Amino acid sequence: MRRLIMTYEKIINRSITWAEKDQNILGLFIVGSRAREFSPADEWSDLDLVVLVNDPNIYIKDTEWVKNIGNSKIIFLEKTAIGDEKELRVIFDGGLDVDFAIVSVEKLRERLNVLGIVAYRGIKILVDKIGISEEINFKNTKVTHKPPSYFEFSNSVKDFWYHSVWTTKKLLRGELWTAKICCDIHMKWNLLRMIEWYMLSKNGWDYDVWHNGRFLEKWAEPKIIECLKRAYAYYDKDDIKRALLETMNLYRWISTETARNLGYEYPKMEERYSTYLVKKLLKLGIPGNL
Numbered sequence: 345m346r347r348l349i350m351t352y353e354k355i356i357n358r359s360i361t362w363a364e365k366d367q368n369i370l371g372l373f374i375v376g377s378r379a380r381e382f383s384p385a386d387e388w389s390d391l392d393l394v395v396l397v398n399d400p401n402i403y404i405k406d407t408e409w410v411k412n413i414g415n416s417k418i419i420f421l422e423k424t425a426i427g428d429e430k431e432l433r434v435i436f437d438g439g440l441d442v443d444f445a446i447v448s449v450e451k452l453r454e455r456l457n458v459l460g461i462v463a464y465r466g467i468k469i470l471v472d473k474i475g476i477s478e479e480i481n482f483k484n485t486k487v488t489h490k491p492p493s494y495f496e497f498s499n500s501v502k503d504f505w506y507h508s509v510w511t512t513k514k515l516l517r518g519e520l521w522t523a524k525i526c527c528d529i530h531m532k533w534n535l536l537r538m539i540e541w542y543m544l545s546k547n548g549w550d551y552d553v554w555h556n557g558r559f560l561e562k563w564a565e566p567k568i569i570e571c572l573k574r575a576y577a578y579y580d581k582d583d584i585k586r587a588l589l590e591t592m593n594l595y596r597w598i599s600t601e602t603a604r605n606l607g608y609e610y611p612k613m614e615e616r617y618s619t620y621l622v623k624k625l626l627k628l629g630i631p632g633n634l
Contacts, residue, residue, distance in 0.1 A: 350438045350440055351440070352378070352391050352440060354414075355391060355413055355414055355442060356374070356391070356470070359470070360372065361412075362409065362412040363395070363471040366409075368397055368399070369395060369397055369471070370396045370398065370473050370476070371394075371395075371396030371449075371469070371471055371474065371476050372396065372469075373393065373396070373463075373468065373469055373470060374391070374392065374394075374468040374470060375392045375393075375466070375468075376389075376390070376391075376392030377389040377390075377392075378392065378468075379466035379467050380465050381465075381466055382465065382466075383562075390440075390441040390443060391440070391441070391443070392442075392443045392445070393442060394445045394447055395444055395445065395446050396448075396449050396476065397448060398448060398449060400430060400446040400448050403432070403444075404421060407432060410432070410434060413436070413442075414437060414440075415436060415437040416434050416435065416436055417436065417437060419434050420432075420433055425555070429446070429447050429451070431443050431444055431445040432444045449474070452476070464487060487552075489549045489551075489553070491541075491545065491549065491606060492541060492606075494608050494609075497541070497602070497603070498608070498611050500537060501599050501610070501611050501614065502611055502614050503534055504531060504535070504595055505614045505615050505618035505619075506614075506618070507530060507534075508531070508592055508618050508619075509625075511523050511527050511531070511584075511588055512588065512621070512622045512626060513625065514526065515581060515585060516629060520580075520581060521579075523588075524577055527587055527588050528576055528577060531591055531595075532575075532591070534595075535575075535591065535595050535598070536560075538595060538598050538599050539560075539564055539568060540553045542599075542601055543563060543565070545605035546601075546605055551563070568594070568598070574590045575587055575590045575594055589622075592619065596615060596619075
């Protein structure tokens with residue numbers, strides 16, 4: 345007997361059949377790359393489905409319904425990339441990965457702006473039992489960015505310079521894992537936020553910076569991308585030290601320019617003292633009298 349080859353088209357068709365038959369499902373949408381015109385799906389893209397229901401727990405606690413769609417190999421639950429919803433992430437036979445965001449219709453109406461961040465780039469309505477697509481005009485929902493307040497900006501800058509010192513101390517203690525995680529994750533998320541503010545403050549607050557660093561290489565300045573190539577570390581003491589200093593240099597430039605664009609006073613005292621401490625500690629190798 346010939347083996348059935350699964351494709352994303354078959355998964356979509358089976359999902360439609362499942363959603364139409366299940367009376368608890370009110371809508372089914374495609375979002376993400378398979379609904380976008382800009383940066384559309386390629387051979388590496390997954391399938392992002394929004395399943396609109398009254399009670400998400402029915403589908404989260406019992407995942408037997410996945411069998412209606414295909415032969416799953418891996419299923420796990422996590423929060424959606426945007427918003428605070430739950431999604432089942434599934435890899436089907438053949439390595440096809442599908443994200444099922446299970447969303448209550450009540451929350452959808454309350455938090456249209458969250459779905460709008462993704463949906464305004466493109467959305468395909470597969471099933472709509474309650475006319476939600478007519479009730480909410482997804483296409484006209486556009487993401488708007490607001491400049492950070494001075495407190496938001498200055499607090500973010502101080503957070504970064506505090507953790508520059510903190511990472512240095514962990515590194516010198518020999519806690520390489522903790523130092524690397526802080527340098528290459530916590531501080532990099534802070535850096536990403538500053539890169540977004542920099543590009544927005546320079547190009548206008550309707551400039552598209554996507555979300556969570558998506559397509560950073562397309563919307564950030566080439567100089568930033570080049571600097572980022574040197575800002576990540578191997579699991580090695582000397583290389584974490586190097587990456588930390590590179591990250592600090594990049595952040596100093598980006599945050600100073602952003603402050604200038606926003607017309608804000610830069611927290612120079614915190615930056616200078618942090619830089620002094622980091623260099624002193626790295627030179628001495630011990631806390632000493634600073």
